[in-house]
Amino acid sequence: xxxxxxxxxxxxxxxxxxxxxxxxxxxxxxxxxxxxxxxxxxxxxxxxxxxxxxxxxxxxxxxxxxxxxxxxxxxxxxxxxxxxxxxxxxxxxxxxxxxxxxxxxxxxxxxxxxxxxxxxxxxxxxxxxxxxxxxxxxxxxxxxxxxxxxxxxxxxxxxxxxxxxxxxxxxxxxxxxxxxxxxxxxxxxxxxxxxxxxxxxxxxxxxxxxxxxxxxxxxxxxxxxxxxxxxxxxxxxxxxxxxxxxxxxxxxxxxxxxxxxxxxxxxxxxxxxxxxxxxxxxxxxxxxxxxxxxxxxxxxxxxxxxxxxxxxxxxxxxxxxxxxxxxxxxxxxxxxxxxxxxxxxxxxxxxxxxxxxxxxxxxxxxxxxxxxxxxxxxxxxxxxxxxxxxxxxxxxxxxxxxxxxxxxxxxxxxxxxxxxxxxxxxxxxxxxxxxxxxxxxxxxxxxxxxxxxxxxxxxx
Amino acid sequence: xxxxxxxxxxxxxxxxxxxxxxxxxxxxxxxxxxxxxxxxxxxxxxxxxxxxxxxxxxxxxxxxxxxxxxxxxxxxxxxxxxxxxxxxxxxxxxxxxxxxxxxxxxxxxxxxxxxxxxxxxxxxxxxxxxxxxxxxxxxxxxxxxxxx
Numbered sequence: 091x092x093x094x095x096x097x098x099x100x101x102x103x104x105x106x107x108x109x110x111x112x113x114x115x116x117x118x119x120x121x122x123x124x125x126x127x128x129x130x131x132x133x134x135x136x137x138x139x140x141x142x143x144x145x146x147x148x149x150x151x152x153x154x155x156x157x158x159x160x161x162x163x164x165x166x167x168x169x170x171x172x173x174x175x176x177x178x179x180x181x182x183x184x185x186x187x188x189x190x191x192x193x194x195x196x197x198x199x200x201x202x203x204x205x206x207x208x209x210x211x212x213x214x215x216x217x218x219x220x221x222x223x224x225x226x227x228x229x230x231x232x233x234x235x236x237x238x239x240x241x242x243x244x245x246x247x248x249x250x251x252x253x254x255x256x257x258x259x260x261x262x263x264x265x266x267x268x269x270x271x272x273x274x275x276x277x278x279x280x281x282x283x284x285x286x287x288x289x290x291x292x293x294x295x296x297x298x299x300x301x302x303x304x305x306x307x308x309x310x311x312x313x314x315x316x317x318x319x320x321x322x323x324x325x326x327x328x329x330x331x332x333x334x335x336x337x338x339x340x341x342x343x344x345x346x347x348x349x350x351x352x353x354x355x356x357x358x359x360x361x362x363x364x365x366x367x368x369x370x371x372x373x374x375x376x377x378x379x380x381x382x383x384x385x386x387x388x389x390x391x392x393x394x395x396x397x398x399x400x401x402x403x404x405x406x407x408x409x410x411x412x413x414x415x416x417x418x419x420x421x422x423x424x425x426x427x428x429x430x431x432x433x434x435x436x437x438x439x440x441x442x443x444x445x446x447x448x449x450x451x452x453x454x455x456x457x458x459x460x461x462x463x464x465x466x467x468x469x470x471x472x473x474x475x476x477x478x479x480x481x482x483x484x485x486x487x488x489x490x491x492x493x494x495x496x497x498x499x500x501x502x503x504x505x506x507x508x509x510x511x512x513x514x515x516x517x518x519x520x521x522x523x524x525x526x527x528x529x530x531x532x533x534x535x536x537x538x539x540x541x542x543x544x545x546x547x548x549x550x
Numbered sequence: 551x552x553x554x555x556x557x558x559x560x561x562x563x564x565x566x567x568x569x570x571x572x573x574x575x576x577x578x579x580x581x582x583x584x585x586x587x588x589x590x591x592x593x594x595x596x597x598x599x600x601x602x603x604x605x606x607x608x609x610x611x612x613x614x615x616x617x618x619x620x621x622x623x624x625x626x627x628x629x630x631x632x633x634x635x636x637x638x639x640x641x642x643x644x645x646x647x648x649x650x651x652x653x654x655x656x657x658x659x660x661x662x663x664x665x666x667x668x669x670x671x672x673x674x675x676x677x678x679x680x681x682x683x684x685x686x687x688x689x690x691x692x693x694x695x696x697x698x
Contacts, residue, residue, distance in 0.1 A: 173603040225608035278590045278604045365593050461568040462619045
């Protein structure tokens with residue numbers, strides 16, 4: 091295989107489907123895409139071949155095959171830090187930005203009970219932070235010792251106080267699955283996430299890919315990164331632009347899935363006025379969050395608990411009982427698709443409610459405080475009010491037809507809302523589900539990836 | 551470990567409570583930094599928990615609290631106890647500014663804040679140099695070296 095260097099076969103081995111996309115980066119053009127059920131339980135190549143068979147003969151000419159993966163539960167990361175609001179939070183943000191799923195977060199000294207909890211969580215790796223540079227070393231040294239003894243063999247990325255590094259190297263001596271990165275929080279309220287992110291990807295490729303059976307793809311494809319990280323790269327490219335081709339500026343992207351909803355933002359998010367006081371940890375320009383309890387199929391029961399069912403019913407022009415009945419039906423049957431007009435309306439209204447919840451949690455918020463000097467506003471997190479563009483991706487949105495706009499409207503800030511959602515965004519829909527693929531292509535052909543995103547994201 | 555000069559002592563600085571007086575805070579930051587301290591400035595409207603969290607992460611030797619709007623007593627209540635809870639029982643705790651409303655006798659104000667566990671109390675007339683001199687003295691007494 092491999093005769094046309096501008097032809098890229100891009101793959102995503104997801105938990106449910108293996109998706110393939112054939113791109114000619116020279117034209118540039120998306121030539122074909124196809125999907126087949128993932129077969130990570132047996133040989134992941136079977137699902138890959140099934141999808142390949144649906145792609146047509148040109149796919150065999152691809153000069154390069156790049157694959158992202160969120161199979162087998164995604165990249166499970168446990169975050170360990172010192173203070174919950176500082177280095178533990180920094181570790182969480184770093185793990186999410188690296189495409190991970192944060193399965194647990196721990197602070198201060200790890201206790202025997204914490205270690206038992208950690209073992210039960212079966213993390214693929216642990217991101218160990220703690221202490222600013224020059225600050226506390228005791229906790230991270232204690233925690234490194236506890237992890238070395240309590241969870242031998244579990245990959246660790248140590249990204250804490252650099253003054254503890256020598257001691258940590260001693261503790262983790264002879265452990266090739268342990269990596270060292272620059273501190274995720276070198277100073278109070280300053281984050282430096284890229285070095286830890288690079289180490290996480292390195293370990294993902296070297297260790298996790300094999301552990302999840304994805305190494306069987308290696309004879310034919312390069313497994314390059316976790317899927318959410320590929321999407322974040324695509325969103326960042328779309329925001330910033332490349333070379334002479336401008337990007338779309340600050341933007342937000344929402345991927346509503348069956349089990350989780352991912353939200354990505356590329357925006358500064360600074361306070362809109364000098365009269366607003368910013369509190370808490372600053373957040374990165376490229377930020378990803380994932381809501382494990384907001385999904386349209388597997389987790390729809392949780393979504394239903396958190397949203398106003400009456401309001402969903404009103405939006406869908408249905409009754410609350412009909413909404414509950416629909417949720418009950420699809421929860422037990424993830425492949426269940428809406429058939430009637432009413433079911434379409436209910437599905438879209440629930441997706442809009444999920445979209446609102448997930449975006450609201452991603453954004454910062456504004457609090458009004460009365461002080462002796464008068465009214466003051468305090469902001470925590472990012473103010474995404476000025477963001478002009480919201481991109482929707484994921485199954486329910488792509489399949490939602492004309493209703494995609496209704497779903498994405500959930501990402502718009504309602505009057506008087508304290509959460510800082512985009513106030514007047516335009517909506518774009520990733521109907522061909524290309525974001526992950528363009529994130530993979532961005533490594534080699536950023537200009538083509540940008541051009542294809544601009545061409546195929548449809549206004550709605 | 552190779553011998554290296556002792557790092558400058560770390561101190562946490564901020565204006566407590568719902569107080570948004572930012573100018574004095576900036577002046578204190580510059581003055582303490584110039585005097586050789588590693589200043590972690592949390593800015594205005596800082597809660598007790600935020601001072602303590604930053605002190606834990608940075609292993610700070612001192613917390614310097616400003617309060618300019620007259621509600622210092624309420625905002626600072628329980629600060630020392632909270633430090634003790636967080637394992638920072640011995641940290642130096644300074645407070646300064648317009649700590650109470652009106653023209654109260656400073657000796658009385660000082661006594662009140664000392665009783666609350668603050669090591670040093672500075673009134674409205676104090677300049678940064680007073681705080682710097684006091685911090686040098688207190689750290690020297692504890693054997694912590696200043697960077698210069």
